[in-house]
Amino acid sequence: MKRFHFPDKIEFEDILPANYSDWGNDALLFRVNRGNGKLTTRFGSDKSGKSHSFLLLEDKPLINSYGDELHCPTCAKLLSIGLGRENINNSVIHSIKHSQEVGRDISTIFNNVKPMLSILEDGYYFLTRIEMIPTDGQGNFFWNLTSRKEYYHATVDYLYYKFHHRSVTPKFILPSQSKSCYNEKRVKHYINQIEKGKSMTGLAYYYDGFMSTLLDGHHRATAAYIKNKSIDCLTIIKVSNYGINPQNKPDELYAGGRWYASNLFKKPERIFNYLKKIHDNQNAELKDTEVERILRDCEDVWKLEEVEGSSIDFDSIKSHYPDYLSIALSDLVEDVSDSHINNLLSRYDDEAELKLEMILKKFQRDDPERAFELSKKIIKDMNWKVLFEDAFRCLASFDRTEVEDIFINYLIDTELDKKDVCRKIADEYLNNR
Structure with missing residues (x-):
């Protein structure tokens, strides 16, 4: 059978x-x-x-x-x-x-x-x-x-x-x-x-x-x-x-x-x-x-x-995690030395923009103090305005007098613009202090 x-x-x-x-x-x-x-x-x-x-x-x-x-x-x-x-x-x-x-x-x-x-x-x-x-x-x-x-x-x-x-x-x-x-x-x-x-x-x-x-x-x-x-x-x-x-x-x-x-x-x-x-x-x-x-x-x-x-x-409930972009593009972050970051900050091209964005996200996850310092450098240069929102959100995660001073100066130095997300971030931060 x-x-x-x-x-x-x-x-x-x-x-x-x-x-x-x-x-x-x-x-x-x-x-x-x-x-x-x-x-x-x-x-x-x-x-x-x-x-x-x-x-x-x-x-x-x-x-x-x-x-x-x-x-x-x-x-x-x-x-x-x-x-x-x-x-x-x-x-x-x-x-x-x-x-x-x-x-x-x-x-x-x-x-x-x-x-x-x-x-x-x-x-x-x-x-x-x-x-x-x-x-x-x-x-x-x-x-x-x-x-x-x-x-x-x-x-x-x-x-x-x-x-x-x-x-x-x-x-x-x-x-x-x-x-x-x-x-x-x-x-x-x-x-x-x-x-x-x-x-x-x-x-x-x-x-x-x-x-x-x-x-x-x-x-x-x-x-x-x-x-x-x-x-x-x-x-x-x-x-x-x-x-x-x-x-x-x-x-x-x-x-x-x-x-x-x-x-x-x-x-x-x-x-x-x-x-x-x-x-x-x-x-x-x-x-x-x-x-x-x-x-x-x-x-x-x-x-x-x-x-x-x-x-x-x-x-x-508020917690801090990497987003899907950080996960997908993390392999672009190869060099996080200060010299490399300074070189990127001086280049003003699309590749430098993306790498700076990813480095900032990586620092926010792994090294908050370096994220804080990089954010300050970014907002000092209007050539990097495309990254201002990310930098402002990073700074707003720190409860510091220095951040308060940065945001006050920004509100004073920039014109009122209801579409300016950075002004909204600064206003909210200062109102909650």
């Missing part, structure tokens, strides 16, 4: 060493066979023809994206919270609590979370740990996503900035729960753990651009934000595409905003054959009736959210 071999639902494929990605740790490549597809991304148009994309868990949206920007790789996406994980049977999320331990190697973690990974649809995925920043990529608290549609600049698929092109990398997080789920007692508990030296952990699924969706760990991420720390996320990244060489053979994998050469993997033909097979069979497009149903379900939940409100003033 002929016996048929059916592969395991979740199969180990390979290890991608840390030095081949920006993720910070080794990544394990695995294959999902006959996955139940409970966690997936789908897209479609409503009856009026407007585009929508949804990150779905058990057919309920966690994150919604809207508009023509969905088809533009260099455009920021318009996002809102979906139904929120609290409106979904989240037993699959609770099954991975034991993965929230740091220090384990990725192969051990993979074996522990195999049952949970069956919620994915068929395909190839990376599993890795990433030190995520608990903001939206622009310094704002990650849990600020609501039913109100807002542009998230860190959702670009491909960064084009001041004539420079850069790939993206997962580094910031979006919530999968509405902020009504906030529990102050739990956050205080995790703050206490941080103060005792414990690292915060979470589970994330790569979403788009620089952003991943936090599936588990919202209160730990909040505590990390309050203490100006990162959160160590076990992150799932789908292999979403593959490239073809001039000989019409697949030679690259695309995942998490980057391309990876086929020679990095032991069995590339097996990987590409399976990707082609599932690509031909899977249909990610929703019918307009399905899109309309999802939107109606969201509207019903959002109305309750507006009535009940939130139990936390999210805007009252």
Whole structure:
């Protein structure tokens, strides 16, 4: 009698060493066979023809994206919270609590979370740990996503900035729960753990651009934000595409905003054959009736959210983190010596402007005193007016009499201009002194 071999639902494929990605740790490549597809991304148009994309868990949206920007790789996406994980049977999320331990190697973690990974649809995925920043990529608290549609600049698929092109990398997080789920007692508990030296952990699924969706760990991420720390996320990244060489053979994998050469993997033909097979069979497009149903379900939940409100003033929490530009362009900062900086300050060209901007961002993160001194040099030279706003915001982060004097002199020496952002920064600083 002929016996048929059916592969395991979740199969180990390979290890991608840390030095081949920006993720910070080794990544394990695995294959999902006959996955139940409970966690997936789908897209479609409503009856009026407007585009929508949804990150779905058990057919309920966690994150919604809207508009023509969905088809533009260099455009920021318009996002809102979906139904929120609290409106979904989240037993699959609770099954991975034991993965929230740091220090384990990725192969051990993979074996522990195999049952949970069956919620994915068929395909190839990376599993890795990433030190995520608990903001939206622009310094704002990650849990600020609501039913109100807002542009998230860190959702670009491909960064084009001041004539420079850069790939993206997962580094910031979006919530999968509405902020009504906030529990102050739990956050205080995790703050206490941080103060005792414990690292915060979470589970994330790569979403788009620089952003991943936090599936588990919202209160730990909040505590990390309050203490100006990162959160160590076990992150799932789908292999979403593959490239073809001039000989019409697949030679690259695309995942998490980057391309990876086929020679990095032991069995590339097996990987590409399976990707082609599932690509031909899977249909990610929703019918307009399905899109309309999802939107109606969201509207019903959002109305309750507006009535009940939130139990936390999210805007009252302020922390300092690098933004998505700093992360993407950090490789441009090679020399931070005083002589090199002075040379840049005297050049007045586009390349010098970009490098000064990146050095200032790097200093703000790693060396505040040097950021303070560089900001003073920038605002003394009108040739660098394009960088004044960044320099003024940097200076405003210091509670010093010297800053007060600088801002007073600026207000005296410049003409009143309601469009002058630097005057607004100075006014606000002086009013709060």
